Amino acid sequence: xxxxxxxxxxxxxxxxxxxxxxxxxxxxxxxxxxxxxxxxxxxxxxxxxxxxxxxxxxxxxxxxxxxxxxxxxxxxxxxxxxxxxxxxxxxxxxxxxxxxxxxxxxxxxxxxxxxxxxxxxxxxxxxxxxxxxxxxxx
Numbered sequence: 139x140x141x142x143x144x145x146x147x148x149x150x151x152x153x154x155x156x157x158x159x160x161x162x163x164x165x166x167x168x169x170x171x172x173x174x175x176x177x178x179x180x181x182x183x184x185x186x187x188x189x190x191x192x193x194x195x196x197x198x199x200x201x202x203x204x205x206x207x208x209x210x211x212x213x214x215x216x217x218x219x220x221x222x223x224x225x226x227x228x229x230x231x232x233x234x235x236x237x238x239x240x241x242x243x244x245x246x247x248x249x250x251x252x253x254x255x256x257x258x259x260x261x262x263x264x265x266x267x268x269x270x271x272x273x274x275x276x
Contacts, residue, residue: 205240
């Protein structure tokens with residue numbers, strides 16, 4: 139398989155496929171659009187971009203916590219004894235994978251949120267410093 143493009147494009151494509159599987163095409167495209175706007179070097183995230191990413195991060199955090207609770211509950215119910223059926227083992231593997239995916243998605247959203255937040259705050263700080271220097275010069 140030949141992939142042409144930079145690593146950010148490939149990463150966003152992989153994330154889009156994962157999000158489409160989990161949330162459907164429309165929601166996945168909205169998320170990717172928000173992330174793609176941030177990955178443009180000339181674009182400084184504004185308040186609404188950071189706010190949208192914050193809400194997205196919180197939604198993914200809640201889903202990750204729920205996945206961890208489900209996995210812990212399953213392990214409690216089936217931890218001390220040998221599972222009787224192959225289906226029970228498959229359920230555990232499914233819950234384990236779901237938990238890993240939810241945590242990975244939350245971590246990516248968390249990192250993107252704080253990167254956007256830092257960029258927005260740096261832009262605000264630079265604007266404030268420029269305004270202060272202009273006041274002193276005048």
